[in-house]
Amino acid sequence: MPDYALIYFPVRGRAEAIRLLLADQGIDWEEDEVQIADWVSGKDGRKKDAVFGQLPGFRDGDFVLYQSNSILRYLGNKHGLDGSDAHERAVVDMVNSGVEDLRQKYGRFLYFEYETGKDKYLETLPAQLDLFERILSKNANGSAFIVGNKISYADYNLLDTLHCHIDLSPTCLSNYPLLSAYVERLVSRPKLAKYLNSDVCKRRPITPKHK
Structure with a gap:
């Protein structure tokens, strides 16, 4: 199993930039998919763990981080995608x-x-x-x-x-x-094009409003 897991809904939304980064860098990750209705109702027990009650979340082994831009900065720093000086x-x-x-x-x-x-x-x-x-x-x-x-x-x-x-x-x-x-x-x-043209990418709407 990949060390990385992205915790999010089955839409592009706030998580898509993270997916683009991972795909383009050839980094494997797992989609830990959360159903929106279960999240809103509280049926999905992971909501209580979200620091600000929001997704996406990101797991790197035992380390879990929330907030999309914090996740992007973390991955940018870890993989040399945050500037040269x-x-x-x-x-x-x-x-x-x-x-x-x-x-x-x-x-x-x-x-x-x-x-x-x-x-x-x-x-x-x-x-x-x-x-x-x-x-x-x-x-x-x-x-x-x-x-x-x-x-x-x-x-x-x-x-x-x-x-x-x-x-x-x-x-x-x-x-x-x-x-x-x-x-x-x-x-x-090449790697980004492969992801963008994949069925898994194409079938995700931008948000629930786009279904």
Whole structure:
């Protein structure tokens, strides 16, 4: 059995960036799947163990960690995916926090404004995408990763967040040549491409709302 286990619902959600990292790095993990109804009702006894009452959780042997960004940082540090020096690590962390800001805005829209606020959300999205296009442009003229010359945990988080928006609006990156090329570069990485094209990945909805 793999040493790693991801504790989450049968959706992409907050766990997908973690899956992208593991798959791309060729790291085996077990899916410790939690049914949403059992979690909400309290029938699933693991809820009491979640430090903040939330998933995902991540097991590395006997060590268990919660909160998606903490898990990403932990794996980034453990597998050399967090920058090459102190300055680069700080920038990776900064960019990942910026991705989190966008993800939270997307989440609020998805759960509370999806039926009435889609047009408004898409009108404001370019202001967010502009930020990441600009960050890319300052790193090897946009031909590399979001920070530095090797992939980091922030790349996996950004890729998943961009995928969520492409699902929402397939043309949302049309005016962003650097971001568009960035997505294509990442999804063409052999191990990542294999995971993204797998049945197990394709059958997971982004959230329960996407079923």
